Amino acid sequence: NAGVTQTPKFRVLKTGQSMTLLCAQDMNHEYMYWYRQDPGMGLRLIHYSVGEGTTAKGEVPDGYNVSRLKKQNFLLGLESAAPSQTSVYFCASTPGWEGIGRGGRKSYNEQFFGPGTRLTVL
Amino acid sequence: GQSLEQPSEVTAVEGAIVQINCTYQTSGFYGLSWYQQHDGGAPTFLSYNGLDGLEETGRFSSFLSRSDSYGYLLLQELQMKDSASYFCAVRDRAAGNKLTFGGGTRVLVKP
Numbered sequence: 001n002a003g004v005t006q007t008p009k010f011r012v013l014k015t016g017q018s019m020t021l022l023c024a025q026d027m028n029h030e031y032m033y034w035y036r037q038d039p040g041m042g043l044r045l046i047h048y049s050v051g052e053g054t055t056a057k058g059e060v061p062d063g064y065n066v067s068r069l070k071k072q073n074f075l076l077g078l079e080s081a082a083p084s085q086t087s088v089y090f091c092a093s094t095p096g097w098e099g100i101g102r103g104g105r106k107s108y109n110e111q112f113f114g115p116g117t118r119l120t121v122l
Numbered sequence: 123g124q125s126l127e128q129p130s131e132v133t134a135v136e137g138a139i140v141q142i143n144c145t146y147q148t149s150g151f152y153g154l155s156w157y158q159q160h161d162g163g164a165p166t167f168l169s170y171n172g173l174d175g176l177e178e179t180g181r182f183s184s185f186l187s188r189s190d191s192y193g194y195l196l197l198q199e200l201q202m203k204d205s206a207s208y209f210c211a212v213r214d215r216a217a218g219n220k221l222t223f224g225g226g227t228r229v230l231v232k233p
Contacts, residue, residue: 031219042126042209042223043165050218058220090164094219109155109170109213111221116164 001026004114006091012120013081021076021117023091030096032074033058033111034066036087043090049074050096081121089117124148124212126224133230134200142195142227144210154186154193155211155221165209168195197229205231 007022023032030051035043045058047066055066063085065077074093078085092111126146134140144154153172157165169177171186171193183196197204207228211221 033220040226042211042225043221044223045220048218048220056218059222092165096219108219109153109172110167111165111219113164113166 003027004091004093004112006089006114006117008117009115010118012122013078014122015082017081017121018077018079019081019119020078021089021091021119023074023076023093023114024072025091025093025112026072027093027095027112028071029093029112030071031094032068033092034064034074034076035090035092036060036085037090037116038087046076046089083121085119086121087119089119090114124214124222126210126212126222128208128210128224128227130225131228131230133232135232136200136202138200140197140200140229142197142208142210142229144193144195144224146191146193146210146212146224148191148212148214148222150215151188151191152213152215154184155213156182156184156195157209157211157223158206159209159226160206168208170213200231202231202233205229 004025033048034046049068052071091114094111095108098108128144155170156168159165169184181198186193207226209226211223
C-alpha cells in the first residue's frame with residue numbers, strides 16, 4: 001500500500017493564479033482532512049470529509065474549496081492564490097470507525113498523513 | 123473553540139527523560155493525541171488518551187487528567203533520532219474525529 005500520497009510535492013504560484021492539490025489514499029478510509037502548517041506552528045484544519053460526496057469546513061476554510069467525488073481522493077482548490085496561503089499543506093485520512101467484538105464499533109483515533117505539498121505564492 | 127498550550131522548545135542529552143506538558147481549553151473534549159514530526163517530514167501518530175491515566179508505548183508514555191485539562195508526553199531513554207517536534211492535539215466530540223493541534227514542542231537531543 002502507498003498509504004496517503006499528495007501531488008504535487010512543490011509548487012510556486014503567482015498571486016491570483018489557481019491550482020488544485022490532490023490527495024489520494026489506498027486504505028479505504030472514510031474520513032479525509034486538509035491541513036496547513038505555517039513555519040514553527042501547529043497544523044490547522046482547512047476542510048474535511050466524512051465520506052464520498054461530503055465536505056465540511058474546518059478552522060481556516062476561507063480562500064479554499066474541496067471536493068470528494070471518489071472515496072479515495074480529496075482535492076483542495078485555491079481559486080485565487082494569495083501570499084498568505086504560502087504554507088505546507090498536509091492531507092490526512094482515518095478509517096473513522098473500527099470494528100470491535102459482537103458487531104460493535106468504536107471511533108478510530110489515528111490519522112495517517114501524506115508527505116505534504118510545499119506551496120509558495122509570490 | 124479549542125486552544126492548547128505546550129512549551130516551544132526542550133533540550134536534553136541522550137539517555138535522559140523529557141516530559142512535554144500540554145494544557146487545553148475546549149468546548150467539547152473527546153480525547154488527547156500526540157504526534158511526532160521530524161524536520162521536513164509528515165506528522166506521525168504516537169499515542170491517544172481518551173480516559174484519565176497513563177498509556178505506555180515502548181519508550182514513550184502519555185498521560186491525561188480530564189479534570190485538570192492537562193496531559194503530558196514522556197520520552198524516556200532519549201535517542202538522537204527523537205530530535206523532532208511533538209504536537210498535542212485535542213479531538214472534539216463533534217462528527218469527523220477532528221483534531222485541533224497545539225503549536226508544537228521542539229525537542230533537541232544532544233550527545
